[in-house]
Amino acid sequence: MATTHEIKVERREDEGKGASRRLRRSGKIPAIVYGGDLPPVSIQLDHEPVWLASQHEWFYSSILDLSLGGDIQKVLLRDIQRHPYKQLILHLDFQRVNEKETLRTAVPLLFVNEEKSPAGKAADVVITRELKEVTVECLPSDLPQAIEVDLSELKVGDIVYLSDLKLPKGVEIPQLKLGKDHDDAVVIAKHGREEAAPEEAAEGDDAAAKPDDGK
Structure with a gap:
């Protein structure tokens, strides 16, 4: 309610x-x-x-x-x-608002349990939230204050899509009716950019410092 x-x-x-x-x-x-x-x-x-x-x-x-x-x-x-x-x-x-008519409005996403997930515990994983809110359709009496996104099982490489969201009873995402191309990503977990190893960086610096011998 x-x-x-x-x-x-x-x-x-x-x-x-x-x-x-x-x-x-x-x-x-x-x-x-x-x-x-x-x-x-x-x-x-x-x-x-x-x-x-x-x-x-x-x-x-x-x-x-x-x-x-x-x-x-x-x-x-x-x-x-x-x-x-x-x-x-x-x-x-x-x-x-007409209580008997379906309305369309944006509802914020509430992300929970990220710190408990395998991805959240990994130091080299970046978790990006692609969306902050989602547009829904429902009767006014069914309108949620927010839609919870449980990330407790999120692993590196996982992508949470709109179709993965658990919606309250009577609530729909009209965008999903337009086809798979509109099933946008909500959360992405991926490895962060790995920095070059110290030895590789040193070799690159040495190569840059060497004078051109004309060959």
Whole structure:
């Protein structure tokens, strides 16, 4: 079951760049809610609790409950605009969710047990994570906060593909329906680049230092 999180919002009456700047100076974030059978609605949120929420992965992939005076609307975060160098959120876009309709959204991958795996214990093995998230399709009630990737059995030479992921019930990866060419690698374990032996390196240096005898 998907975990939901309640965020309190207020309706925003004034719009435009000037109104948005005034909101930000007062510690508010301008935002919009759209989608479904209802028209778009301009709202505002307190910056501090939203900033704290934005430090967690669930803020980006979970169903959020926007509470407007007791009226709850289930939404997904679709866009976040940040200040280029200040710790400020400038604007948010939320999309309404129909609990009876399949949705498509990105979900983060949670890698576990890498340090326990044969590859993780080997000093000369490099483990690369090719993907950080994956796009899934499911009903809102089935949306996971993350998809766990268990690497406990990972060995050198192994490749974990999208098709290897264990998905929660009711969750699908639409990309896999396009064929084997779209079964992307998620994790790769391979030997690291071996450095040249000291003797070989010394010989190379000596050869470079020898003067050209003209032959």
